[in-house]
Amino acid sequence: MTVHNAFGPVDIAVSGMRAQGRHMEVISSNIANSRTADAGQGQPYRRLEVIFRTEQEGVSPVCIDQIVPDQSALQRIYDPGNPKADASGHIILPNVHVPVEMMNLSTASRSYQANAAILKRYQKMVETTLELLR
Amino acid sequence: MPQPVDIVGLLEAGIRAEETRQRTIASNIANLETPGYRRLDVRFEELLAKALHSGQAAGATQVEPEIFQPAGTPLKSNGNDVNMEMEIGEMLKNSFRQAAFVRLLRKKFAQIETAITIRE
Numbered sequence: 001m002t003v004h005n006a007f008g009p010v011d012i013a014v015s016g017m018r019a020q021g022r023h024m025e026v027i028s029s030n031i032a033n034s035r036t037a038d039a040g041q042g043q044p045y046r047r048l049e050v051i052f053r054t055e056q057e058g059v060s061p062v063c064i065d066q067i068v069p070d071q072s073a074l075q076r077i078y079d080p081g082n083p084k085a086d087a088s089g090h091i092i093l094p095n096v097h098v099p100v101e102m103m104n105l106s107t108a109s110r111s112y113q114a115n116a117a118i119l120k121r122y123q124k125m126v127e128t129t130l131e132l133l134r
Numbered sequence: 135m136p137q138p139v140d141i142v143g144l145l146e147a148g149i150r151a152e153e154t155r156q157r158t159i160a161s162n163i164a165n166l167e168t169p170g171y172r173r174l175d176v177r178f179e180e181l182l183a184k185a186l187h188s189g190q191a192a193g194a195t196q197v198e199p200e201i202f203q204p205a206g207t208p209l210k211s212n213g214n215d216v217n218m219e220m221e222i223g224e225m226l227k228n229s230f231r232q233a234a235f236v237r238l239l240r241k242k243f244a245q246i247e248t249a250i251t252i253r254e
Contacts, residue, residue, distance in 0.1 A: 007227045014223035021219065119226065126230045133237035 008059070009122045015061030016115035022064055023050045023108045027101050034096040037084055044074055045094040070095055143195030145239045151178035151199035152232040158201055159225050162216050169212040173221075175204045 026048050039045040046069040053065035072095050080089030155176040165171040178199040185194040207215040 007230060010223045010227050014219050017219040018217060119223070123226060123230075127233075130230070130233050130237060133234065133241060 007122075007126075009118060012059075012061045013115045013118040013122070015055070015063060016118075017112055019050075019052055019062045019064055020108050020112040020115065024105065024112070026050050026067055027105045027108060030096045031098060031101050031105075034094060034098050034101070036094060037091060039094075044092050045096070046070060046074070047072075047094060047096045140195050141242055142239065145235050145242070147182070147195050147197055148178075148235045149232065149239070151176065151182075151197075152228055152235065154178075154199040154201065155228050156225070156232070159221050159228065162221050163218065165214070166216050166218060167212070168214060171214045171216065172203050173207060173216045174201055176200065177202055 030047050033039065033045040036045040048067050049070050050067055051065045052062050054060040055063050074095050075093040076090050077093055078089055079085055079091045082091045085091050155178070158174040158176055162173045176199045178197070181200065182194060182197050185197050207217075209215050
């Protein structure tokens with residue numbers, strides 16, 4: 001998305017809302033799969049992380065650079081009754097920690113709100129300017 | 135002597151373009167979840183700039199907004215590429231421009247009215 005000179009703050013705030021919306025999608029995937037022992041190829045689900053970047057140098061909208069799997073250690077939990085348990089009675093579960101995800105969710109939703117607030121405030125500013133045309 | 139610019143005509147063309155754009159945004163939002171729907175956009179400012187630069191200011195008021203389908207927007211899994219936040223942003227910008235044009239038009243009419251009443 002390119003930023004036009006007129007009403008640039010709108011494009012930037014919208015890019016922030018879109019990016020945070022996508023971030024929330026990734027967080028919800030992490031939470032929904034926090035106990036998924038098989039993510040398709042027999043391997044447990046790996047927590048996904050969103051990496052943001054600017055679209056251009058200087059004043060710029062935000063966009064999502066990539067969504068990468070978190071390479072930190074998977075959880076090993078003792079559960080001998082589980083059919084997926086290994087010889088020592090352990091199962092491997094995703095490296096998702098729900099409290100961490102909830103914290104990220106708060107950050108994402110606050111950031112979304114902040115961008116919406118910018119949009120609202122900017123709308124007020126433009127309305128003030130348009131009042132001068134009366 | 136440069137040709138006088140038809141301000142009322144230009145503003146009218148602008149308001150017409152914003153109305154078309156508002157309709158495409160409404161269509162985009164209505165089809166937020168329609169599988170395979172691709173968002174529509176309106177091309178007007180570029181056409182207007184081209185008409186103004188061509189030296190024929192009279193032709194600028196005849197510029198019609200053009201509806202087109204932008205390529206390269208990320209598709210969702212259902213083949214749809216409408217994003218609600220983006221449409222809201224577009225709608226906001228559209229209403230700013232529309233309000234500015236309408237107010238300028240009113241100013242222009244008030245000016246004409248002043249010119250008429252001054253003779254009385």
